[in-house]
Amino acid sequence: MKKSFKKTLLAGLFISTLFLGANAMAADYRQNPFTLTYDGAITENVQGKVNIQPVKYQLNGLTIAANVYTPANFDPSKKYPAIVVAHPNGGVKEQVAGLYAQKLAEQGYITIAADASYQGASGGEPRQTDKPFNRINDIHGMVDFLEGYQGVDTSRIGALGICGGGGYTFATAQSDKRIKSVATVSLFNTGLVRRNGMNDSAVATIQERLKQASEARTLESKGDVQYSANADLTKITDEQIAQMPAGLYREGFEYYGKTHFHPNSTPRYTTSSLLDLMTWDATDQAELIDQPLLMIAGSAADTRYMTEQAFAKATGTKNKELVLIDGASHIETYWKPEYVKQISEKLTGFFGKNL
Incomplete structure (x- = not known):
């Protein structure tokens, strides 16, 4: 039971990851002045080309770190x-x-990607607090920032969420009508999985895990912060990765620990966050989405069912489309060139029609 519980907790955060099949860095953050990790990343701002601007702004008393891309x-x-x-x-x-x-941005949009509150380079203590309210408010905050940014047409703001960010974007669009169209890639319903496990594999341990989260809250109130999925990605060996089950776990360690490593990225989250996560679901008010909706998932993704469930519950919009990328796993939608190309083309067409 305990071993199964640990696997479920560890799986929770790694379900947003990838497998390249090689351990070489795809793009070494240490070689990029903006510490970007992806292939084709901007290395310098050149007049007449897409530029990147690191920015900071305040949200609920916290300093948020973000990158703005301009066309x-x-x-x-x-x-x-x-x-x-x-x-x-x-x-x-x-x-x-x-x-x-x-x-x-290469298609003419001003875009912003921000580190979540309590995570990455953004402020907030305890570190890696991971609660739905915060993540949803982070998206509201990005919209706030864009509304005051030079050159933004405030009547044409869209939202894209990836993996857990997809679930939170799906939830944010239910209420924030400043968002005129919404898209998700490999949506991950964090509350559902933290509660039930992947494919309901941990339903039998819900009460046990809620008790552990409650105990962690008590310890945290006394200054002793407890963490789940508390793995040190810098110490994971190739042999350990090879022994993991094929798919999400292995791909997650490959992506975050090897091929696209960034020192601000970590799988851990405060155990007390489960008190909020396990009582939340990204699809609870899905019918409130009345904006155009595009949902993309890999046909071979273990998480595909989450996109399909959310899509079915989004009954408030008639302008919606579900796209399955043939052969792609959840994580391959993050990096694999042919899949990224397909997804980018779908996103460009969708936002072009609906912004």
Whole structure:
């Protein structure tokens, strides 16, 4: 029972990850002035091309760290459609969120990818607090920031969420009608999985885990912060990765620990966060989404069912489309060139019609 419980907790954050099949860095953050980890990342701001601007802003008393991408030949006196991009659980803005933010900027959008509150380079204590309210408010906050950013057409702001960020974006769009169209890639319903486990594999331990989270809250109130999925990615060996079950676990360690490693990215989260996560579900008010909706998932993804469930519950919009990327796993949608190309084209077409 305890071994199964640990696997479930560890799985929770690694379900937003990838497998390259080789341990070489895809793009070494140490070689990029903006510490970006993805292939084709901007290495310098060049006039007439897509540029990146690191920014900081205040949200509920916390300092949020973000990157804003502006289109080629950006003219602040003109108006551009804009898109907020929410990163996966355990991820940071320099990884897949930055990849798709840059891809969309190349198509003429102003985009922003921000580190979640309590995570990455953003402020907040205890570190790696991971609660739905915070993650949803982070997306509201990105919209707030774009509304005051030079060149943004505030009547044309869209949202893209990836993995856990997809579930939180799906939830945010239920209420925030400043978001005119919403897209998700490999949506991960964090509350559902923290509660039930992947494919309901941990339903039998719900009460046990809630008790552990409650005990962790008591310890945290006394200054002793407890963490779940508390693995040190810098110490995971190739042999350990090879022994993991094929799929999400192995791909997660490969992506975050090897091929797209960033020191601000970590799988851990405060155990007390489960008190909020396990009583929340991204689809609870799905019918409130009345904006155009695009949902993308890999046909071979273990998490595909979450996208399909959310899509079915989004009954408030008639303008919706579910796209399955043939052969892609959850994590391959983060990096594999042919899949990224397909997804980027779908996103460009969707936002082009609906912003």
